[in-house]
Amino acid sequence: MHVAREDKVILLAVDGGGTGCRALVANAQGRVLGRGESGAANIMTDPEGALRHVLEAAGRASAAAALPRGSLEGSRAVLAMAGANVGGYGAVLKAKLPFADSIVESDAAAAVRGALGPHDGAAAIVGTGSVFGGRLAGQVRIIGGWGFLLGDQASGARLGRALLEEVLLAHDGIRPGSALTGAVLARFDHDPGAIVTFGKEARPADFGAFAPEIFAAAEKGDPVAGTLVADGVAAIEAALDAVMPKGCDRLCLLGGLGEPYAPYLGARYRAILQPPLGTALDGALTLAVERFGGGA
Known part of the structure; x- marks a missing residue:
């Protein structure tokens, strides 16, 4: 669902994982106004620390954009978070966020969206852990990412x-x-x-x-x-x-x-390998524009 809003709407995109948290604020069309970073933000392993670092990174992004105090409280946010795909951790985090409206999804889904951009295709995310995703007609499907004990094959x-x-x-x-x-x-x-x-x-x-x-x-x-x-x-x-x-x-x-x-x-x-077009943070911003901004 695309919701047309005036340009004064502030969008917040966040990419939170086990090694750090990155955030950016943008206008309704997705033009980046400021960026900020903070510490680790895996909501499954440290939910309170993740919330603290999300707010810290968001605050730094807001300061970098020279936004008026309190602007983030009226922002529309998309958070791509490690651990959001299991155990209801995403819902718990969402309930504690101070923003006007929020979407919390897995960092893997945002990474796939960012890597593929507007194209259909697939992505393998293999680091310390592993997770895989495909995109077809705008819909992203994620498999794997179940953690070291029961999953993360090839990681x-x-x-x-x-x-x-x-x-x-x-x-x-x-x-x-x-x-x-x-x-x-x-x-x-x-x-x-x-x-x-x-x-x-x-x-x-x-x-x-x-x-x-x-x-x-x-x-x-x-x-x-x-x-x-x-x-x-x-x-x-x-x-x-x-x-x-x-x-x-x-x-x-x-x-x-x-x-x-x-x-x-x-x-x-x-034969079909292509360099990624963007990052998980880019994917979170794209979703924010689609859901809360100009829809472009």
């Missing part, structure tokens, strides 16, 4: 955990090791118990820190690294097959591992 976190599993299997003589598994075991002073202790306390980002090393080893022909990357590629392609619209001719790879994975994808995926 950096899952790659890192799988590597440590291979290190232990090689240590026990169950599977062949490689230069990579040997180097990792040496990093833990050849003590498998230290790896177990690390795994018990590690967060997804700690496992994900091994991902660059895995890709570097795969490029050198390390067999364990090659298998881990191949498993990740298989998971990515299966997810894309499930979410890509029929006749898809545009695919964007996002996240810190999008580029490293690209050369390993099958030929039919590589």
Whole structure:
């Protein structure tokens, strides 16, 4: 539904995730007036901190735009937030927002919208976690993104955990090791118990820190690294097959591992690769204009 409003309407777009929160304010046509940033804003892992950082980033964007005090209270906002797709966290956050009207959606949906712009297509967002999306006739569908314990296949976190599993299997003589598994075991002073202790306390980002090393080893022909990357590629392609619209001719790879994975994808995926047209913040602004602004 497009609602025509006068140019004085202030739109607020926010992209909040585990590493930081970005916000911008714009007029009804989407012309950016000011930007601001703040700290981490994952509403599932830290809902109160996320709210605080959303308001902080929004306030800084408003100050950068030199808006009158209180302008944000009358703004129409679209928030793209990590964690909004599970557990009702998005609804809880929305109830606490001070803006005149708000939409809270997952950061993945906004990232897909921003990456594809006005085009239909698909996107794979692969970093510490993973999530996949497709866009058809303006409608965005998201799959995956269920977190490290039950999902996030092909992600950096899952790659890192799988590597440590291979290190232990090689240590026990169950599977062949490689230069990579040997180097990792040496990093833990050849003590498998230290790896177990690390795994018990590690967060997804700690496992994900091994991902660059895995890709570097795969490029050198390390067999364990090659298998881990191949498993990740298989998971990515299966997810894309499930979410890509029929006749898809545009695919964007996002996240810190999008580029490293690209050369390993099958030929039919590589043939439709396109650089992303924008970010999740751009996607949030686009939705804000569509819902609250000039509709362009």
